[in-house]
Amino acid sequence: MDRPNAGQGGRKGRTSGKADESETVPKADNPRAERKAARRAAAEESRKQGGEPQVIEIRPIAGKARMRSRHWGLFLVFMLMVIAPISGVAYYLYGVAADQYASTSGFSVRNEDVSSPAELMGGLTQFMGGSGGGEADMLYEFIQSQDLVTKLDERLDLRDHYTAPYAADPVFGLEPDGTIEDLVRYWHRIVKVSYDQSTGLISLHVRAFSPEMAHRLSQEIIAESQVLVNALNFTARNDMLKYAEQDLADAVDRLKEAREALSHFRSRTQIVDPESDLQGRMGVLASLQQQLAQALIEFDLVSTDSGTDDPRVTSAARRIEVIRDRISQERLTFSEEEPLDGTESYPTLLAEYEGLMVDREYSEGAYAASLAALDVARANAARQSRYLASYLKPTIPERAEYPQRGMILGLASLFLVLFWAISSMMFYALRDRK
Secondary structure, eight states, X not given: OXXXXXXXXXXXXXXXXXXXXXXXXXOOSSHHHHHHHHHHHHHHHHHHXXXXXXXXXXXXXXXXXXXOHHHHHHHHHHIIIIIHHHHHHHHHHHHTSOOBEEEEEEEEEEEOOOOOGGGGGTSHHHHHHOOSHHHHHHHHHHHTSHHHHHHHHHHHOHHHHHHGGGTTOTTTSOOTTOOHHHHHHHHHHHEEEEEETTTTEEEEEEEESSHHHHHHHHHHHHHHHHHHHHHHHHHHXXXXXXXXHHHHHHHHHHHHHHHHHHHHHHHHHTOSOHHHHHHHHHXXXXXXXXXXXXXXXXHHHHHHHSOTTOHHHHHHHHHHHHHHHHHHHHHHTTSSSOXXXXXXXXXXXXXXXXXXXXXXXXXXXXXXXXXXXXXXXHHHHTSOSEEEEEEXXXXXXXXXXXXXXXXXXXXXXXXXXXXHHHHHHHHHHHHHHO
């Protein structure tokens, strides 16, 4: 009989201890925690008064998840923002959009390599020919220009072909009442040009609503490109020929002037070649030197055997004096001072003559180079040095590859789902902040 009381007393002691501990626990700031602490304190108080055992509350098992209003709202928004637009895009792509056929071609502008004597005259061939990179750049811009669109519209009636499906397919068709700017803008959609500057290759991708039109349009673009290349080639050949003829005429005039100056010098000085004349005078001077040496020897021999009044001694001395005077006069012609007879000195004549010879040699070299350049220009004018080389003929499509329905539908689905998810998260984030 005493044990139960002791046990109850023990339990009461433990419960009272827990109550004391609960009384010492500070209250939480959270209202939910405060409510739990209040219920716990009330239960402890009731046990103190009635001596009943502690009752542990067990929450019921969670039931099945149910659709709430916000879930139905998200689903409705998903249907409106994702499913409905995707269905519309799929219906338009697979049920309304007209089939488009693509023709592919490739070409490049090439220059014929010509080896000529002009290569020895300072690389004139590179100046005349070029590498063709500039022509490829111009051709790339020409294919996308309004000029080409206008020409092909007059020849193939592009408006009639591309506006035909507009009533049923306004997205991929051309507006019937559009201006030439609208046609050029639509041209950039259906004609794609790729240009590799390192190799000079141009790739052409043309789309149309029929295989025949796509193939013919590719052929006409290549034909007009060939016309442009021929026009550039004709202009370059004419310019090259005109400049070569002008250079030759200038070289001929310069050569004539140099030869006339040389002829005037010879008629003025009465000397055909001052260098040859100088060599002759040097020979005369050498001969006088030799005669002077002989005369001195003869004078020494005569003066040894005879007296000073001997006629032979006088004649030998007179001969030596005459030879020395002649040597002095000959040497005056080689000095920079004017000779006694009033003619020009040989150094002056030689300097003038050498200058005239240099002018004539330079004029002759320029004339030879100009004549060689004219021959090269005439040879290039007789053949086509620039031409359009097609490495891929325009293809005839057999299956419609455009519009790319799968890719367009996939991209549309991706962006619509991302837009719906981001919009939903932003909506709930703003609502929770209120």
